[in-house]
Amino acid sequence: MDKNNNNKEIENENQIQNENEIENQNQNQNQNENQIENENENEMKNLEKKVTKNLIKDYSNLLNTNSFKDFSIFVENKSNPFEIKVHKSILFSRSPFFNKFLRQESLFISLNQFNKKEMESVLKYIYYGNISFENQENLFQLLEISIYFKLNLLKEIIEKKISNLINYSNFFQFFFQNRNFDSNEIEMKCFELINQKFSQIQNNENLFNLTKEEIIKFIQFKQEKKEIFQFDFFQFLNNWIEKRVNSLKGMKEEQKENMKKTLFHSFFSLFDKDSIPKQDFDKLKQFDLFPKSFLVDIQNKVIQDNREMKSENLKKEKENKDLKLENESQQKKNQDLKSENLKKEKENKDLKSENQNKLKENQDLKSENLKKEKENQRFEIGK
Numbered sequence: 001m002d003k004n005n006n007n008k009e010i011e012n013e014n015q016i017q018n019e020n021e022i023e024n025q026n027q028n029q030n031q032n033e034n035q036i037e038n039e040n041e042n043e044m045k046n047l048e049k050k051v052t053k054n055l056i057k058d059y060s061n062l063l064n065t066n067s068f069k070d071f072s073i074f075v076e077n078k079s080n081p082f083e084i085k086v087h088k089s090i091l092f093s094r095s096p097f098f099n100k101f102l103r104q105e106s107l108f109i110s111l112n113q114f115n116k117k118e119m120e121s122v123l124k125y126i127y128y129g130n131i132s133f134e135n136q137e138n139l140f141q142l143l144e145i146s147i148y149f150k151l152n153l154l155k156e157i158i159e160k161k162i163s164n165l166i167n168y169s170n171f172f173q174f175f176f177q178n179r180n181f182d183s184n185e186i187e188m189k190c191f192e193l194i195n196q197k198f199s200q201i202q203n204n205e206n207l208f209n210l211t212k213e214e215i216i217k218f219i220q221f222k223q224e225k226k227e228i229f230q231f232d233f234f235q236f237l238n239n240w241i242e243k244r245v246n247s248l249k250g251m252k253e254e255q256k257e258n259m260k261k262t263l264f265h266s267f268f269s270l271f272d273k274d275s276i277p278k279q280d281f282d283k284l285k286q287f288d289l290f291p292k293s294f295l296v297d298i299q300n301k302v303i304q305d306n307r308e309m310k311s312e313n314l315k316k317e318k319e320n321k322d323l324k325l326e327n328e329s330q331q332k333k334n335q336d337l338k339s340e341n342l343k344k345e346k347e348n349k350d351l352k353s354e355n356q357n358k359l360k361e362n363q364d365l366k367s368e369n370l371k372k373e374k375e376n377q378r379f380e381i382g383k
Contacts, residue, residue: 140181223271229271
């Protein structure tokens with residue numbers, strides 16, 4: 001019987017071993033297949049890169065040679081322009097501007113507002129997707145060309161490049177340069193930095209050169225970010241209106257005052273009362289230009305906010321009190337539970353000790369029975 005059991009155990013062990021070997025073989029096979037798949041994928045990627053590289057090279061050669069060029073772009077000086085020869089088919093397929101223009105079957109176009117170097121940079125992008133930013137001074141010129149030719153992706157790339165160059169020392173320069181292009185991304189980046197540095201630059205002459213429309217955009221920018229308008233912003237706004245109106249010649253004082261109020265009202269119609277700090281309310285009264293209805297609204301809001309704050313504080317105080325009672329109750333429950341656990345632990349310990357004693361008694365009893373059994377056996381043998 002034992003021999004059969006041993007054989008069965010050996011068979012089971014062999015079966016398990018065989019199953020493990022098969023599983024390992026399958027795992028190795030899967031790993032090999034994955035490795036081959038990865039190698040194939042990498043090989044395909046390398047081939048795709050090679051194809052792209054060759055394509056760029058081919059189109060670069062096409063641009064740099066005069067073969068089959070059938071269209072001319074004249075740039076720079078009107079009296080003595082520089083001619084750049086290109087391929088109609090490529091311009092037609094890559095630029096919405098040329099797609100429309102070339103339908104007229106013209107053989108040339110004069111773009112004297114652009115220079116040779118910048119036009120060649122854009123043509124590299126049109127032909128094979130390359131754009132060089134070696135000369136950062138001509139970025140806005142490149143932006144102008146991309147807008148003119150309706151190259152939207154190139155426009156996005158240049159806007160991103162310009163935005164990355166904007167910092168605390170040059171944001172006004174880029175902001176004013178952007179006026180001719182109205183790039184939202186560049187404008188938002190400048191607004192972000194103006195906003196961060198506003199308290200330090202509120203008397204900067206460049207800030208007073210902002211137009212009414214630009215200030216409105218800046219207010220909307222802060223509103224969208226749900227930011228608070230600090231008192232220094234209202235000071236700037238008041239000073240900006242004073243400077244702007246007082247610079248006007250040939251106006252009577254009454255006309256100037258009316259214009260100041262009109263400007264002030266046009267700005268404050270944009271404000272959300274929640275964006276004005278309550279602690280600045282009394283300071284705002286010093287500006288006579290404030291609409292009375294606006295001040296009344298803010299004052300009512302302050303009173304209402306104070307009531308709500310008091311109610312909220314009472315509510316929180318009650319919640320804290322209830323929470324404290326709940327914590328104390330939970331703490332007592334935890335202590336009771338701990339005592340109960342200690343009690344059970346002691347009972348278990350006593351029970352274990354009792355079981356050990358009983359086990360010892362049983363062992364002693366068993367030994368005694370064995371001893372008696374041996375004595376009985378000897379007695380029987382003696383008889």
